[in-house]
Amino acid sequence: MFRQLADLLRDRITSGDLAPGASLPSELRLAQEHGLSRTSVRQAIALLRSEGLVIVEPPRGTFVRAVEPTETVTLLKGDTATARMPTPVERRELEIGEGVPVIVIFRADGSRETYAADRIRIGR
Amino acid sequence: MFRQLADLLRDRITSGDLAPGASLPSELRLAQEHGLSRTSVRQAIALLRSEGLVIVEPPRGTFVRAVEPTETVTLLKGDTATARMPTPVERRELEIGEGVPVIVIFRADGSRETYAADRIRIGR
DNA sequence: TGTAATTTGTGCGTATGTATC
DNA sequence: AGATACATACGCACAAATTAC
Numbered sequence: 001m002f003r004q005l006a007d008l009l010r011d012r013i014t015s016g017d018l019a020p021g022a023s024l025p026s027e028l029r030l031a032q033e034h035g036l037s038r039t040s041v042r043q044a045i046a047l048l049r050s051e052g053l054v055i056v057e058p059p060r061g062t063f064v065r066a067v068e069p070t071e072t073v074t075l076l077k078g079d080t081a082t083a084r085m086p087t088p089v090e091r092r093e094l095e096i097g098e099g100v101p102v103i104v105i106f107r108a109d110g111s112r113e114t115y116a117a118d119r120i121r122i123g124r
Numbered sequence: 125m126f127r128q129l130a131d132l133l134r135d136r137i138t139s140g141d142l143a144p145g146a147s148l149p150s151e152l153r154l155a156q157e158h159g160l161s162r163t164s165v166r167q168a169i170a171l172l173r174s175e176g177l178v179i180v181e182p183p184r185g186t187f188v189r190a191v192e193p194t195e196t197v198t199l200l201k202g203d204t205a206t207a208r209m210p211t212p213v214e215r216r217e218l219e220i221g222e223g224v225p226v227i228v229i230f231r232a233d234g235s236r237e238t239y240a241a242d243r244i245r246i247g248r
Numbered sequence: 249t250g251t252a253a254t255t256t257g258t259g260c261g262t263a264t265g266t267a268t269c
Numbered sequence: 270a271g272a273t274a275c276a277t278a279c280g281c282a283c284a285a286a287t288t289a290c
Binding site for chain 4: 250251252253254255256257258259260261262263264265266267268269
């Protein structure tokens with residue numbers, strides 16, 4: 001059931017019914033309106049958080065994540081890049097939101113650069 | 125408390141005490157050994173799942189994720205690439221594990237390619 | 249200014265279902 | 270058949286931070 005609620009909310013987000021920055025109904029409201037327990041509602045929201053679709057600002061509420069502007073980082077000859085989920089330390093130091101991967105660039109000289117994936121884009 | 129348990133397990137994984145492929149104690153065991161409820165244990169494991177550190181194969185158990193070999197995809201002139209968390213549809217179709225982002229390559233000709241981030245690496 | 253209401257975070261317990269061994 | 274183990278769903282309570290009055 002929590003997946004159904006997540007699907008429903010995801011559709012409202014991708015369709016634009018819930019625009020970026022808009023707030024979702026509170027957990028209690030969602031629970032009452034859909035006849036679910038707050039536990040199930042929180043599971044649904046946790047799913048959307050892991051997908052990077054919403055951010056939660058306790059106790060203000062839950063909001064549709066706004067798409068950030070993208071700066072381009074160039075990949076030079078001999079460089080490689082990967083993406084993965086950040087460690088808790090990286091999330092704190094780079095101020096990475098939930099559901100946002102990091103992009104790690106391995107430079108040809110052996111150095112490394114780590115970026116929040118929602119702030120940069122790789123080019124060449 | 126679930127964060128402390130997650131930290132403890134994360135350390136055991138990164139230190140090599142729990143090697144890739146090794147199984148974690150069951151939720152019930154972890155709960156008993158640390159004097160926690162199963163709810164808290166599940167929260168801790170959910171955190172490690174979102175970080176891509178462990179995979180759960182119900183009802184076999186929870187295992188340390190093995191690092192997959194990386195094939196390199198080359199970025200050509202005019203191409204750009206980003207990373208983000210996959211949609212549920214992408215996760216199913218590309219068989220993407222939990223806590224694994226996707227890398228999307230936008231080719232100069234307008235086409236797009238989507239890969240599981242733990243299977244490829246970007247180069248040039 | 250201070251109090252109350254709202255909202256999310258965290259933790260506990262319980263029960264049932266399902267798949268594996 | 271039975272035990273084990275994870276998934277899901279319900280309930281309750283209190284804490285902490287923000288907002289409203």
